[in-house]
Amino acid sequence: MERRTPQRTAIEEALREAGRPLTPQELLELSRARVGSINLATIYRTLKMLTDAGDAVSVHIPGEPPRFEAAHIGHHHHFRCDECGRVFDITGCTGSMASLVPPGFKVREHEITLFGTCAECGKEPPGGAGTDRR
């Protein structure tokens, strides 16, 4: 049977409240702020549990370490800012991708990642000092 431990609670809360995809390392730090002691191995084990249960999903951005986010928001995609490195959730979707594939191919799911400049970084001169919030 599944137990409700402070570590597990901390991880789930941190994940849910972040509202954006987190790396295991980030999650470790955020969880540690909630519960005194917690270990990276626990993060990985819990993350695996949560994704298997469908309560978390992994987000893979090319050239970036894998991140995880709570699965409460429905179908959505991601935007990575070239300047600050942050990853944002994008709720829109262009709809079916079925027209892209050759005959006989069936599309079950799709994943879109956008790259560009976020609103905040767009205001400042690109490459300006102190804009890296990664």
Added chain:
Amino acid sequence: MERRTPQRTAIEEALREAGRPLTPQELLELSRARVGSINLATIYRTLKMLTDAGDAVSVHIPGEPPRFEAAHIGHHHHFRCDECGRVFDITGCTGSMASLVPPGFKVREHEITLFGTCAECGKEPPGGAGTDRR
């Protein structure tokens, strides 16, 4: 100055002739078939060179190891078959993604990955024996 070694030639040819994204490991095996001796470190070093030069691009499929392919085909996306695990190039594209992002965000590039069943696996009963060509 850059030298034309048999190893480098083998890697470039293998990459180009594969016509699909290859993992470093796959590339090692295909390259080794062309030139007697070649090492994984050389694969990685050459791959890094090629991607820096824009002659190869990395392909990241969620939950899969990173792959690399020759950059000769222009803008395209990828389809991963749930059954056989193969990754296919998809030439179509739904066009601009600019409408998906919040105001102020600028889209420079996008990447789409489709998941589903390829034509070949679609013919056979799902989960049928001997269909895994991964």
Added chain:
DNA sequence: ATAGATGCAAAGAGTTTGCATAGGT
């Protein structure tokens, strides 16, 4: 002859796993 490329092995980074113990039920 010179300098870049290769192979090998060691070093790193990220992730997983075995095992003893703490702690939830």
Added chain:
DNA sequence: ACCTATGCAAACTCTTTGCATCTAT
């Protein structure tokens, strides 16, 4: 009291790097 979840450390996998050697130019 029982048994799952945790923490720690070792093991693993993938990738990078240092260094001596080889080889294309």
